[in-house]
Amino acid sequence: GAVVSQHPSWVICKSGTSVKIECRSLDFQATTMFWYRQFPKQSLMLMATSNEGSKATYEQGVEKDKFLINHASLTLSTLTVTSAHPEDSSFYICSARDPFSFFGPGTRLTVL
């Protein structure tokens, strides 16, 4: 099956800094990738749809200036959490090709 990777798997940063998370499709091209957020012991919530070569589409309530998404190639989408604060601490998961089939292993972000 298709493989999606994420890097890093775990990151700890200081409040006010920015953190970049990468999502890669390893054995297929993905014009569309999806970013989810999962709080501890809670479900996943779709944050945004990343489109190769164009602007991302954000879900209602998600700050586009806070969560910058860049989909520069057919195999890579990045999510940058800008000026991170402790409330941004969460588990971030991406999926590729469609929003329901192939998920990355997730990135745990802890903001101190």
Place this chain on the structure above:
Amino acid sequence: AQTVTQSQPEMSVQEAETVTLSCTYDTSESDYYLFWYKQPPSRQMILVIRQEAYKQQNATENRFSVNFQKAAKSFSLKISDSQLGDAAMYFCARYNNNDMRFGAGTRLTVKP
């Protein structure tokens, strides 16, 4: 909001026995997809089974099967011959019109 409801926060099953996880959903669309996901402690989301709403036949994947009741908007997952490796969080999800919604999850424990 069009929601997905999992009314069982936790379920327990004896190894080799059968367990059914419940899910109801809300949608005004006639065409949509339904999914069950498994999230083990590694937090990797794994697609267990999917059902297209236009198909009347219930989907089956080895020991996993669903009971799809479209009129009742119900989509339960049956796990037969439960194995210790089935222990995980299970999420029900619905997708239509670029809208992906997850239920709150059911934690399944398998007793040896």
